[in-house]
Amino acid sequence: xxxxxxxxxxxxxxxxxxxxxxxxxxxxxxxxxxxxxxxxxxxxxxxxxxxxxxxxxxxxxxxxxxxxxxxxxxxxxxxxxxxxxxxxxxxxxxxxxxxxxxxxxxxxxxxxxxxxxxxxxxxxxxxxxxxxxxxxxxxxxxxxxxxxxxxxxxxxxxxxxxxxxxxxxxxxxxxxxxxxxxxxxxxxxxxxxxxxxxxxxxxxxxxxxxxxxxxxxxxxxxxxxxxxxxxxxxxxxxxxxxxxxxxxxxxxxxxxxxxxxxxxxxxxxxxxxxxxxxxxxxxxxxxxxxxxxxxxxxxxxxxxxxxxxxxxxxxxxxxxxxxxxxxxxxxxxxxxxxxxxxxxxxxxxxxxxxxxxxxxxxxxxxxxxxxxxxxxxxxxxxxxxxxxxxxxxxxxxxxxxxxxxxxxxxxxxxxxxxxxxxxxxxxxxxxxxxxxxxxxxxxxxxxxxxxxxxxxxxxxxxxxxxxxxxxxxxxxxxxxxxxxxxxxxxxxxxxxxxxxxxxxxxxxxxxxxxxxxxxxxxxxxxxxxxxxxxxxxxxxxxxxxxx
Numbered sequence: 001x002x003x004x005x006x007x008x009x010x011x012x013x014x015x016x017x018x019x020x021x022x023x024x025x026x027x028x029x030x031x032x033x034x035x036x037x038x039x040x041x042x043x044x045x046x047x048x049x050x051x052x053x054x055x056x057x058x059x060x061x062x063x064x065x066x067x068x069x070x071x072x073x074x075x076x077x078x079x080x081x082x083x084x085x086x087x088x089x090x091x092x093x094x095x096x097x098x099x100x101x102x103x104x105x106x107x108x109x110x111x112x113x114x115x116x117x118x119x120x121x122x123x124x125x126x127x128x129x130x131x132x133x134x135x136x137x138x139x140x141x142x143x144x145x146x147x148x149x150x151x152x153x154x155x156x157x158x159x160x161x162x163x164x165x166x167x168x169x170x171x172x173x174x175x176x177x178x179x180x181x182x183x184x185x186x187x188x189x190x191x192x193x194x195x196x197x198x199x200x201x202x203x204x205x206x207x208x209x210x211x212x213x214x215x216x217x218x219x220x221x222x223x224x225x226x227x228x229x230x231x232x233x234x235x236x237x238x239x240x241x242x243x244x245x246x247x248x249x250x251x252x253x254x255x256x257x258x259x260x261x262x263x264x265x266x267x268x269x270x271x272x273x274x275x276x277x278x279x280x281x282x283x284x285x286x287x288x289x290x291x292x293x294x295x296x297x298x299x300x301x302x303x304x305x306x307x308x309x310x311x312x313x314x315x316x317x318x319x320x321x322x323x324x325x326x327x328x329x330x331x332x333x334x335x336x337x338x339x340x341x342x343x344x345x346x347x348x349x350x351x352x353x354x355x356x357x358x359x360x361x362x363x364x365x366x367x368x369x370x371x372x373x374x375x376x377x378x379x380x381x382x383x384x385x386x387x388x389x390x391x392x393x394x395x396x397x398x399x400x401x402x403x404x405x406x407x408x409x410x411x412x413x414x415x416x417x418x419x420x421x422x423x424x425x426x427x428x429x430x431x432x433x434x435x436x437x438x439x440x441x442x443x444x445x446x447x448x449x450x451x452x453x454x455x456x457x458x459x460x461x462x463x464x465x466x467x468x469x470x471x472x473x474x475x476x477x478x479x480x481x482x483x484x485x486x487x488x489x490x491x492x493x494x495x496x497x498x499x500x501x502x503x504x505x506x507x508x509x510x511x512x513x514x515x516x517x518x519x520x521x522x523x524x525x526x527x528x529x530x531x532x533x534x535x536x537x538x539x540x541x542x543x544x545x546x547x
Contacts, residue, residue, distance in 0.1 A: 020066035023048045025509070025538045028058050030073035031517070035080050035487050035502040039480060045078075047509040050289075050537035055503060076532060077517050079483065080502050081238025081510030082450040083490035086378055086399050086440030088164075089242040089266060090221075090249050093228030095444050098122075098216050100129030103162060103444070106136060108143040111159070112151065125214060126173075127152065130160040130444070135305055135411050142191060145170045145199025158209055163445055166306035167206045168199045177209040187326035189308075203302040203326055221252060222261075229264045233542035235449045236512035236531040239265040241440065241494060243347070243378065244297040247275045250286075257290040263536050265290050265510070267494035269297035269347050272335055281342050289508065289537075292494060295345035297378070298335055299326050301355035304381065304408060304415050309352035312384060316417035323352055332362045340366045340373075345495075347376040347399070353384040353420070360390040367394045376493060379404065379442075382416065382424045392433035397493055399438050400427050402457035402477075403446040409462075409471045421472075427457065428475040437477075438493035439485035450486050454518060455526040457482040463527045479519050509538040 028044035034055065044061035046054040054061055095101060100118035105111045111132050119127055134140050148157045148170035156173035160166075169177075174197065181197055183190060188204030190197055201209065216224075232240060242249075245268050256262035270276040270293065277296075280286070286293035301323055302308020307315055310323040332348070339346045346363070350356045356377060363375050372395065380391075380398040391398055405425035413421040423429070431437040439453050446452075455461075457477045460470035470476060477485065491501025500508045513533035516525070534542035 021046075021064060023053060023065050023067045024050075024069065026061065026065055026067040026070040027078070027511075028062055028070070028072060029075060030071075030078045030513075031075055032078040032503060033080070033483065033519075034504060035484060036504050042503070045503065045509070045511075047538040050509055050539075052503060052505055052507055052509050055505060073513060077514045078503070079236075079512050079514065079518070080487040081500065081512050081534070081536065082236045082486050083239040083241075083501060084232075084237055084440045084443070084450060084453075084486070085241050085438035085490040085493050086243050086401055087240045087443045087448075088244070088445070089228050089232070089240045089264070090225060090245065090252075092231070092444040092448065093224030093226070094216065094221070095130055096227045096231070097220055097224045098128070100127070100159075101131055102129045102159065103131035103133075104136070105132055107138065108132070108147070111143075112147060115157070115159075116151075126156045126158065128158050128213070130164075131162050132159060132168075133162040133305065140411075142166075142198065142200045143168055144193070145174075145197075148199070156213075158213060160206075161303075161306055163303035163305050165203050165206075165303035165308050167201050167209070169201060169209050170199060173209050174199065177212050179208050183208065186328075187324060189324070202306055203308045203324070218252070221248075222256065225252065225256060225262060229262060231448055232264060233534045233536075234531065235451070236514075236534050236542075237264075237448075237450060238510040238512065238534060238536050239267065239491070239496075239500065241267040241269065241490075243269045243349075243442075244271045245269065246271055246273065247279055250276075250280060250293060253291055254286075257288070262290070263539070263541055265500070265536070267292045267295075267496070269295045270344075272296050272298060277338065281338070281344055284342070285344070289499070292496065294343075294495065295347050295376075296335065296339055298332060298346065298348040300332070300348050300350040300359050301325055301352050304351055304412060307415065309382065309415075310355040310358075311352040311382070311416075311420075312354045312357070313420075315415055316420070317414045322354065325355060325358065329358070329362070332359065333365070336362055336366050345374055345376065347378055349378045351379050351381045353382045353387070353423075356380055356383050357387050360387055360394075360396060363396055364390065364394050367396070369393060369395075371395055374493065374495065376438075380430060381408075382420065383426060383430070385423050388423075388426075388429055388433060391430060395434060397434065397438065398430040399440065399493060400425075400430065401440050401442040401446060402427060402453050402482075403441060405460065405471060406456045406462045407446060409467075425472065426475045427477055431477065431481060436489045436492065437481070437485055438490040439482065440490070451526055451529050453486055454479075454482045455523070457485065459523040459526070461523070465524050483518060509535065511535050
């Protein structure tokens with residue numbers, strides 16, 4: 001009898017050891033790009049409490065784990081959740097709910113027609129829009145306020161250029177802001193013609209009007225964040241870096257994360273306001289699974305399209321003009337010194353070769369050659385050949401947006417000339433400096449879709465497959481490096497490579513599902529790819545009905 005009980009006990013222990021372990025979600029029959037150190041593939045994932053607890057073959061995972069919710073992906077492709085390393089998440093949402101969308105207009109007349117339609121649907125004290133680009137118009141010149149004054153003599157109008165570094169305001173808006181022909185501002189320009197203001201404001205001059213514009217309500221700001229999140233999930237984004245937020249924005253994100261109303265993971269760069277520096281930076285870093293605040297965003301210069309980028313030599317298409325630095329050298333030094341004191345990352349917008357040189361040299365004052373501070377230069381669009389080495393020597397991170405290259409390629413050589421254009425948008429050369437490079441979109445300046453980031457990084461073409469041989473293909477990224485740039489390297493740029501960016505045991509269960517293999521699909525098919533599913537922390541936050 002004792003032997004029988006002994007045998008039964010052994011069988012019970014044996015059967016218990018082989019009972020499937022219950023998890024929250026089981027994903028199987030998939031083709032999974034882990035983007036781990038060896039860029040390995042897998043077939044199945046087990047997820048518990050929002051994290052990956054096992055990954056491997058179908059046989060390994062399905063035999064060992066069980067879940068009431070199981071996803072059979074029928075050989076579809078799984079990638080780590082896409083991460084946008086440089087965007088304007090909150091600004092994008094505000095554009096959806098409170099501003100006229102002027103992107104893609106082919107003339108100033110079309111811009112005005114869109115304003116009229118927007119005003120009819122959303123009447124308000126001010127008429128605000130964003131997205132016009134004179135480089136897309138037949139007459140590639142800045143507009144003037146004359147037509148705005150004629151149509152809206154008593155309403156303030158403020159329209160931001162697509163790059164966010166120029167705007168046009170009508171006479172009413174200028175009057176309310178106290179901006180006149182003799183107004184001067186450092187790091188900005190008020191465009192004039194025939195002894196009068198045209199209404200076009202460049203870089204810091206924009207603040208003269210923006211600071212008196214009415215803000216939007218918290219209710220509308222909340223709706224903006226929700227709409228932005230919805231749009232991001234639909235294109236496979238699970239994390240975004242928001243480049244330059246105010247104190248009120250950080251507080252709103254915290255509130256929405258705490259209440260469960262926001263699931264998007266956000267890496268926030270602080271705008272360098274005194275309020276941010278005193279209330280956030282000086283109190284230390286903010287790090288949770290959903291929100292990270294440990295960086296400050298500076299602006300060295302403006303944009304190439306509006307000739308605000310600061311160049312070492314004159315613009316090729318504007319004699320005696322080199323653009324401008326937006327602040328004096330002492331300003332950048334003081335902010336770098338403060339960030340170094342509080343262990344904050346510094347991320348500086350720099351477009352022109354002069355701006356990049358100034359910031360690279362400024363960073364070098366505070367960085368040892370073996371540092372891991374990951375101070376970044378955002379955009380790094382035009383770099384002098386003699387300055388590339390500075391990225392590698394001081395572990396400075398070039399944070400780039402591949403779609404800028406294909407948006408600007410039609411006219412960038414006009415601004416830069418035939419020699420300087422050769423070291424513009426040099427993404428592969430920049431990648432070589434540290435052997436990694438984070439990628440973003442800069443939405444809403446560019447389209448929100450990260451698959452366009454991948455496409456332009458590897459193909460260097462627009463959506464019409466122009467130019468046929470690609471734009472400066474020597475600086476195209478490989479497909480593997482492009483995928484890393486929008487997953488693990490984007491995570492690393494925000495100090496999160498041990499939490500996300502690859503599909504490995506212990507990491508957050510953030511992933512994106514496509515029908516297509518990004519490593520093999522034809523170039524021309526990439527812009528048409530649609531996301532099938534987006535998962536954040538093991539929760540399906542977006543699922544497409546498209547077959």
